[in-house]
Amino acid sequence: MGNEREKFSQRLANAMQQAGYEARPKVLFHLFNSHYRGRSVTFQTVSRWLRAGAIPAQDKLQVIADLLGVEPHALRFGSPSRSRVAETRSPWPSGVGSRERQVIDTFLKLSPKKRDLVGDLVRALSDNS
CATH class of the missing domain: 1.10.260.40 (lambda repressor-like DNA-binding domains)
Structure with a gap:
């Protein structure tokens, strides 16, 4: 055994x-x-x-x-x-580790309203203008 x-x-x-x-x-x-x-x-x-x-x-x-x-x-x-x-x-793409996957799993558990809020924040942070 x-x-x-x-x-x-x-x-x-x-x-x-x-x-x-x-x-x-x-x-x-x-x-x-x-x-x-x-x-x-x-x-x-x-x-x-x-x-x-x-x-x-x-x-x-x-x-x-x-x-x-x-x-x-x-x-x-x-x-x-x-x-x-x-x-x-x-x-998953290379470079995506356990921390990123845990963040994504947590994000998917959020309500639609909170997901929209997080999406807006990510877009604002990634804006290079």
Whole structure:
């Protein structure tokens, strides 16, 4: 069972890096809990996922896979599921790190009125006139 957990933690870390996130427990802790609709998980739980101490339950695995743009089956077992057809996601542009993605995730949670306000601010700051 230990070898299975090690392989999972390696796949999880690789998926995080490919999605533009640092493969650190703190990053996954905040990302996961900001999207999971169930009871939040502890930092120690997320740390065990990344350090080969545990494998998340299926509901949590599904959320992680969706956040990282990978197939849950491939994340859990290491081979893509052949029965599921999924839309491919374009990778984030190079240079977009975990901090920028967290800012974007936070922005997307804002009300439309607040999004407009932030958009106006960004346009004002980027105006070179």
